[in-house]
Each structure stands twice: as structure tokens, then as C-alpha cells.
Amino acid sequence: MAAVAGAQTPTAVPPTSPSAPVASETAAPAPPSAVAADYIIGPGDTIQVFVWRNPELTTTVPVRPDGKVSTPLVEDMVAVGKTPSVLARDIEKVLAEYVRTPQVNVIVTQPASVFSQVKIIGSVARPQALAYREGMTVLDAILAVGGLTDFAAGNRARIVRTVDGKHQEIRIKLNGLVNNGDMKQNQALKPGDVLIVPESRF
Numbered sequence: 001m002a003a004v005a006g007a008q009t010p011t012a013v014p015p016t017s018p019s020a021p022v023a024s025e026t027a028a029p030a031p032p033s034a035v036a037a038d039y040i041i042g043p044g045d046t047i048q049v050f051v052w053r054n055p056e057l058t059t060t061v062p063v064r065p066d067g068k069v070s071t072p073l074v075e076d077m078v079a080v081g082k083t084p085s086v087l088a089r090d091i092e093k094v095l096a097e098y099v100r101t102p103q104v105n106v107i108v109t110q111p112a113s114v115f116s117q118v119k120i121i122g123s124v125a126r127p128q129a130l131a132y133r134e135g136m137t138v139l140d141a142i143l144a145v146g147g148l149t150d151f152a153a154g155n156r157a158r159i160v161r162t163v164d165g166k167h168q169e170i171r172i173k174l175n176g177l178v179n180n181g182d183m184k185q186n187q188a189l190k191p192g193d194v195l196i197v198p199e200s201r202f
Contacts, residue, residue, distance in 0.1 A: 035108045039108060041080060046108070049091060074095065078090075153199060161194075
């Protein structure tokens, strides 16, 4: 009987997880941004303001036509013309009055402003403004608008880009890209670019 009693060794009882309360203090992970880090926020964009360890302050809001956003504890903050990181630092300054060492990330989840568009005009099948996406190239844009027309002077195409308030022109030989596969012409596009395809002169 003694041997049987000695065989009944106590089973290990898994301890309760002490980390559960800590997990509840943090917000859900921030979603990936839909734009590049140097993206300029504009009216109509939708942004998520992610406040680390303060889920009650994390929110998703649109940028209003007046260029401002309002989030918990931060009212009428100017967002237009700023990059996500600059806006995050500005929000941190305001939150510092209420929260100890706030850490803020701003993520553009739905770019919709004119700053996030690429315009394709001239001798293409369907001239239009396209929503910019990360990694977008000239070939992506040309395919999206249905290609060049029969009268397009593709090798005289150009990208007009605004940098620090000044216009820059980048020449593109679209005939070489579309017809001959010259990938050197497949330039990366940026938000706000205008791709102009002139018509041939006969």
C-alpha cells in the first residue's frame, strides 16, 4: 500500500499567466501604411493615429476639407502639408500635457487627396487621375489608362513633378518602353506627378 501511495506524485498545475493584464494595456498593432514615409497628407485622406499603450486614444479619422483632424485630447490639429511622422510628433506635443511620454504613429490607411493622385493626360486611351500606390511606375500608369493612342508621340512624353514648390520635368520615351521593352524608361512615379503624352505633329 505504501508503494501505491508513493506513486501518486502531484501533477504540475500550470500557473496563471501574469502577463495577461499587461497585454490588455496595449492597443492592437498598427496596420501598414498605404503610402511612403515622405507622403504629404492632404484633405480627404484617412489616417490612423496610433498611441502606444493608450488604446483609448488610438483612432481612425478623415482629414477634413479645412485640412485639420480631431482625435481624443487633440482638437483641430493641422494635418495637411505634413508627413505622417511630422504630424505624429505634433500630436505627441499636445498629448504630453495629458499622457506621460506619449509615443504616436500616424498611418495613412486610405490616401484619397489630390496629393495622392497621379494624373495621365494627353494622347492616351482614357486620360484620368489614378490613385497613387507605393511602387507605382510609368508602365503601371499607361496600362491603367488603356495605353497610347495611334496619334501619341510617346517618345516626347514627360513627367511634371513638383518638388519644394518648383516644377521639374522628366523626359520619358514611352514608345521605347511600350513597344521595345526599354525598362530604363519605366520611371517610378510619385504622388502628385502629371504624366503628359503629347500628340504627334503631322
